Amino acid sequence: MRHLQAVAEFGQYALWETDLDALLHEACSQVAKGLGVPYAKVLEYRPAGDNFLIRAGVGWGPGVVGSVRAPADRGHPPGLAMLTRQPVVTEDVTADPRFTPTALFREYGVVALANVPIVTEAGVFGVLEVVTPRRQSFSGAEVSFLRGFANLIAAVLHRKGVERSLQAALQEREILLRELQHRVKNNLYVVTSLLGLQANRIDDDAARQALMEVQGRVHAIGLAYSILQTSQDISRFDLGAYLADLCRTLVAAATCPVRLDLDLRPAPVSLQVGVPLGLIVNEIVSNSLQHAFGPEGGAVSLSVRRVDERIELTVADDGRGMNPAAGARRGSLGRKLIAALAVQIQGTLTRPEVERGVCYHISFPVPND
Structure with missing residues (x-):
């Protein structure tokens, strides 16, 4: 016994x-x-x-x-x-x-x-x-x-x-994955630079604007990899911090004074979710900066918060509102891209009525990948 x-x-x-x-x-x-x-x-x-x-x-x-x-x-x-x-x-x-x-x-x-x-x-x-x-x-x-x-x-x-x-294998995998992410980020930034150089050599305004829009989208993807590199988790990063950096970069290039209002709560996401959301915010904020404000400028607001088992993302401006004529060249493609990316992350896209400007609201399930 x-x-x-x-x-x-x-x-x-x-x-x-x-x-x-x-x-x-x-x-x-x-x-x-x-x-x-x-x-x-x-x-x-x-x-x-x-x-x-x-x-x-x-x-x-x-x-x-x-x-x-x-x-x-x-x-x-x-x-x-x-x-x-x-x-x-x-x-x-x-x-x-x-x-x-x-x-x-x-x-x-x-x-x-x-x-x-x-x-x-x-x-x-x-x-x-x-x-x-x-x-x-x-x-x-x-x-x-x-x-x-x-x-x-x-x-x-x-x-x-x-x-x-197993621990050694995980550490080796993390090192290799971080190295891969670093190389992808650098390659994307090279592509961004090449697009910028090419845009500056084109005389046609519409073609130059199209290249600059592509440059902005590639930059949004590259920024996601850059944020992920500094994250302790090699597969997830905070959505709010990523989108805030993206919006700061866009606002810094604005031709008029624009204030950025942030209301961010922790919301870890993977690249599979973060990149589409970065592209969505890039389209919305870029459109606001191009069409929403006059010389006096205005404000762009970004809100990220978790509500139960969903993450709520709101992007808005206090500009002059949607101009249907402006969508003929860029807006229609941008809106289609926003809608398609929202579907990709199983999100619900709405445009709440606001007294001034334009507001986009996206609700999507908390990622479990």
Whole structure:
């Protein structure tokens, strides 16, 4: 019953503890309690020195665990257990001709002991050992209990190895993804510059304006990648911060004084959602800056907030309102693009009535990608 209880308690502890040293210490504690011995330890094999380091243990005085080393040859019980991958048991190590007692054994008056190897897929990690200062014969059931605990420790070590491999893979993936995002951003900014240069070489006003509009759309996409690069999450960024930067860039290029009013609440989104919304806001604000204001200027407002399981985005200006004639060249394409992008993110697009200017409202489900 003590054996079963020790296994159950260690298994429960191993489910939530992540620190390996704490897990090994708990294993030693449960083994010592299950076998009724005062001392237990885990010896980790160190190939560089061809010896063992006492990695964890219970019952030992200060300066033993984490410091004392033990021989790994056949003349010592842990070494023999590791080399044969079989349990090594002796009722009296001082009278056993196979072994030479170590200084630590002499200091603690060790007489009887039992060792079992801790074998993982990568090889022998080390040895689980229990000792007592009295003559004792360890039964087959007790040795089986000790072997079972060694297997539990091996399973914990395997899990820790898998966790380390996964963490390394995730870190490598994050580095590669950030590098890819950086290159995409740089390429988009190159395209933006080329479009600007080409626009400046065209005499036709309509063609030049069309290229500048494309330049603005490419810039909106590139800005999304730039914001994502500075985000702690490699796959999501804050929508409000992104759209605010986009609007500031657009307003800074306005030919009249324009005030930007922001009401932003945290709303993390992915590129798949953020880029379409950036293009939508780019179309709306660009149209306002071109057609809504006179020389006296005006204001553009942007609001982002989460309401239950939806995100509400509102973009408005206090200009002269929609001019149907202005949509013949640009507005009609812009409105079609806005409507198509809203559908892409499963959003609902409305144009609420306002006393002055134009207002767009988009409501879409909180992304769960």
